[in-house]
Amino acid sequence: MFGLGGAPQISSEQKLQAAEAELDMVTGMFNQLVDQCHSKCINKSYGDSDITKQEALCLDRCVAKYFDTNVQVGEHMQKLGQSGQFMGRK
Amino acid sequence: MTEPKNTKEHVPVEGANKDPITLNKPKKTWSNPALRMLGLPKVSLPSRNWMIFWTVLASFGGAIAYDRHEQKKIREEYMExxxxxxxxxxxxxxxxxxxxxxxxxxxxxxxxxxxxxxxxxxxxxxxxxxxxxxxxxxxxxxxxxxxxxxxxxxxxxxxxxxxEKEVENKSAVLGGSLWGSIGDAVTNFSSFFGSKEKPEIETLTPVQDLYSPKDVIGFYLDKEPLAVKRExxxxxxxxxxxxxxxxxxxxxxxxxxxxxxxxxxxxPEPTSLIExxxxxQDTKTDSVIPDGNPVKDSSNISEEIKSEESTSSTDSSTVPSDVNKDQETIDEKTSEEAKKEEEDDEENKVPKPYxxxxxxxxxxxxxxxxxxxxxxxxxxxxxxxxxxxxxxxxxxxxxxxxxxxxxxxxxxxxxxxxxxxxxxxxxxxxxxxxxxxxxxxxxxxxxxxxxxxxxxxxxxxxxxxxxxxxxxxxxxxxxxxxxxxxxxxxxxxxxxxxxxxxxxxxxxxxxx
Known part of the structure; x- marks a missing residue:
């Protein structure tokens, strides 16, 4: 705001927007994650209100795989973007 | 001259209502006396050779099916x-x-x-x-x-x-305290007077340092994040x-x-440059098929892509060595490729025990x-x-x-x-x-x-x-x-x- 240095000027509005976008992304990812892992891991015959050890382990693995997938797909997208193939196809 | 018809009993005359083809067919009977003894219906068995074939096939198939069924039973028993x-x-x-x-x-x-x-x-x-x-x-x-x-x-x-850090700290506490405190006082003094004149330089900090998703999600507004322990x-x-x-x-x-x-x-120092x-082992234990371990797969994929893009070889992974072995079998060694292989071999070789x-x-x-x-x-x-x-x-x-x-x-x-x-x-x-x-x-x-x-x-x-x-x-x-x-x-x-x-x-x- 009192930018005296040579750093690129990012106005507070832009910062807010960036923060909002980040928040949206994070909450979106969280909700998706919860939905997916719930549908995959939790036994629908709700005989018990507690989560069993197997379900807990399954959720653990589900979250790990979700983030792994996220990261790998992101990497691939980056590579596609760099090589220009993605835009070329469009 | 017509014979008087006997109307009381109607005895079916053989061949009266049947055509010649069905007349000449032999009656169905057991081919095997053993089957007759067993009282089974009059089914005709296939020929001796077919019987051998089907017996062998059925026995092998049956043995395999039985074995697999038993394995499954064992597995399920223990799982239960x-x-x-x-x-x-x-x-x-x-x-x-x-x-x-x-x-x-x-x-x-x-x-x-x-x-x-x-x-x-x-x-x-x-x-x-x-x-x-x-x-x-x-x-x-x-x-x-x-x-x-x-x-x-x-x-x-x-x-x-x-x-080592502990040892350092201890020695600092014991020996260097005097100088340490004077030094601290000097810096504090200067910062006390200098703070008003410092211009606010905007630095770009990554968002990760400012806040983490946990702070924003709202779930942790009232609750404390769990301290998760492994069993x-x-x-x-x-x-x-x-x-x-x-x-x-x-x-x-x-x-x-x-x-x-x-x-x-x-x-330890390498003793000799013996290749x-x-x-x-130059047997199949070397050549692979990236293994099915998910952890390794990600590194394999990323390194595969790297090796495609860059001309120089990457550091140790199983996939480049695989690629190299393929090159060897194709037998198209140019001097470049031979050099690259040497580099790869050296880098992909497992380090010797210390x-x-x-x-x-x-x-x-x-x-x-x-x-x-x-x-x-x-x-x-x-x-x-x-x-x-x-x-x-x-x-x-x-x-x-x-x-x-x-x-x-x-x-x-x-x-x-x-x-x-x-x-x-x-x-x-x-x-x-x-x-x-x-x-x-x-x-x-x-x-x-x-x-x-x-x-x-x-x-x-x-x-x-x-x-x-x-x-x-x-x-x-x-x-x-x-x-x-x-x-x-x-x-x-x-x-x-x-x-x-x-x-x-x-x-x-x-x-x-």
């Missing part, structure tokens, strides 16, 4: 036995016990075979009992040993650094566990542990570790050599003379399934006893079925697997082993100290 462990209600501040699994390919064969053994016989039981596990695989001889030794050395160097932290006696699939994996594990604990932290392939088995006796146990207590890593979980170990012998039979045995094994895999299930139960139920000298031969019966030619070439090249396993008392006195003959305490599987005490008492009684 263990299912009560997975139905325990679990709060979110705990994480289940984690087992490390080391898988090495059988000699002269592919990694897939060992993984199949693991997936068929061990994994279902581990999943049924809700135990977490991580699979570490290798494609070349020595990779596991190197990885394990590296990890132990890393831990040791960390401890060393911590100790391994809480119950250290029964923490973790190591499973080796195959005698080779066990040898590598033991060598890795010894090398990490008894060897130096820095690599020796002593750490690799200490040889012959030097174990003279070496000192890692001084960085505190030997009185269970050695734990940064997260409070006992290190890998503090966890009990078990090795599964692979049922692979090699050699032409052993062909009948091979056929027999093919039809009796249910026995393998049964044995493997029993031993996996020993791992799951924590039937532990201290390491004894005889345990250095664990799964040793597998070695008699290793291919002889392979063993011979191994001995000539001085490979790791064909050497005899050398264990050192300093290291093995701390180690423990799973044993299915140890008494099991199924009622209290979620440990108490009395469980292992009982186990130890029982083994000593057995010895007497």
């Amino acid at each position: 036995k263990l299912s009560y462990l997975s139905k325990v209600p679990y709060s979110s501040d705990k994480i289940p016990r984690k087992i490390s699994i080391f898988v090495a390919p059988p000699p002269n064969d592919f990694l897939d075979e060992s993984l199949k053994y693991f997936r068929k016989y061990v994994k279902p039981l581990l999943n049924a009992s809700a135990i977490d596990f991580e699979v570490y695989t290798e494609s070349k001889q020595g990779e596991l040993r190197n990885a394990i030794a590296d990890r132990i050395r890393e831990l040791r160097s960390k401890r060393l650094q911590e100790k 391994d932290e809480i119950d250290q006696k029964h923490a973790g566990g190591v499973i080796c699939i195959g005698r080779g994996a066990f040898k590598e594990y033991m060598n890795g542990v010894h090398e990490g604990l008894l060897g130096p932290l820095t690599p 020796d392939k002593s750490s690799t 200490i040889l088995p012959s030097e174990y006796a003279k070496a000192e146990f890692a001084p960085e570790f505190n030997r009185e207590t269970t050695i734990c890593n940064d997260r409070g979980i006992p290190v890998i050599f503090e966890q009990p170990v078990y090795t599964f012998a692979l049922p692979k039979v090699s050699g032409f003379v052993n062909f009948p045995k091979k056929i027999y094994n093919f039809f009796t895999r249910r026995y393998v399934a049964q044995e493997a299930a029993e031993h996996t139960l020993a791992v799951i139920y924590n039937q532990i006893r201290p390491f004894e000298y005889k345990d250095k031969y664990m799964a040793g019966e597998e070695e008699q079925f290793w291919p002889k030619r392979w063993v011979q070439t191994g001995k000539e090249k001085n490979s790791e697997w064909v050497q005899e396993l050398v264990v050192d008392e300093k290291v093995t006195s701390r180690m423990r082993v799973y044993d299915s003959s140890v008494k099991r305490n199924t009622a209290a599987e979620n440990s108490s100290d009395t469980e292992t005490v009982d186990a130890e008492k029982n083994t000593s009684a057995d010895k007497l």
Whole structure:
């Protein structure tokens, strides 16, 4: 705001927007994650209100795989973007 | 002249209403007197040759189907036995016990075979009992040993650094306090006067440093984030566990542990530039098929892509070596490619051990570790050599003379399934006893079925697997082993100290 240095000027509005976008992304990812892992891991015959050890382990693995997938797909997208193939196809 | 019709009884005259074709057909009768005796209907059997064919086919098919059905039954029986462990209600501040699994390919064969053994016989039981596990695989001889030794050395160097820091701090407190305080006063003085004149320079900080998603989600507005503990932290006696699939994996594990604990932290100087392939075998154990381990797959894929993009070779991974072997078989070696291969070979070669088995006796146990207590890593979980170990012998039979045995094994895999299930139960139920000298031969019966030619070439090249396993008392006195003959305490599987005490008492009684 009192930018005296040579750093690129990012106005507070832009910062807010960036923060909002980040928040949206994070909450979106969280909700998706919860939905997916719930549908995959939790036994629908709700005989018990507690989560069993197997379900807990399954959720653990589900979250790990979700983030792994996220990261790998992101990497691939980056590579596609760099090589220009993605835009070329469009 | 018409004959008077007899209207009282109507006797069917043979051939009256039938055409000649049906008249001349012989009556259906049993071809086999045995069938007649049995009272079966008048079915005609196929010819003798067909009978032979169908009998042989049905007997083989039946044997295989029976064997597989029995395997499935065994698997399901044990899974049901263990299912009560997975139905325990679990709060979110705990994480289940984690087992490390080391898988090495059988000699002269592919990694897939060992993984199949693991997936068929061990994994279902581990999943049924809700135990977490991580699979570490290798494609070349020595990779596991190197990885394990590296990890132990890393831990040791960390401890060393911590100790050195402590020593520094102590000396600072004792000796340098006077100068330290004056120095501090000077800086504080200047900052006190200088603060108003400092211009506010905008720096770009990454968002991760400003806040984490946890702060924003809103879930943690009123609640405290959970401090999650692994069960391994809480119950250290029964923490973790190591499973080796195959005698080779066990040898590598033991060598890795010894090398990490008894060897130096820095690599020794290379003695000569002999291009020796002593750490690799030029058989199928080398060539691979990226293994099915998800952890490794990601690194393989990323490195595959890297090797495509860059002209220079990447650092060690299994895939570039695979690519290189393909080039070799194609036989299109230009000078460039030959150079690249050399570079790759050097970089993909497994580093030589920092200490040889012959030097174990003279070496000192890692001084960085505190030997009185269970050695734990940064997260409070006992290190890998503090966890009990078990090795599964692979049922692979090699050699032409052993062909009948091979056929027999093919039809009796249910026995393998049964044995493997029993031993996996020993791992799951924590039937532990201290390491004894005889345990250095664990799964040793597998070695008699290793291919002889392979063993011979191994001995000539001085490979790791064909050497005899050398264990050192300093290291093995701390180690423990799973044993299915140890008494099991199924009622209290979620440990108490009395469980292992009982186990130890029982083994000593057995010895007497």
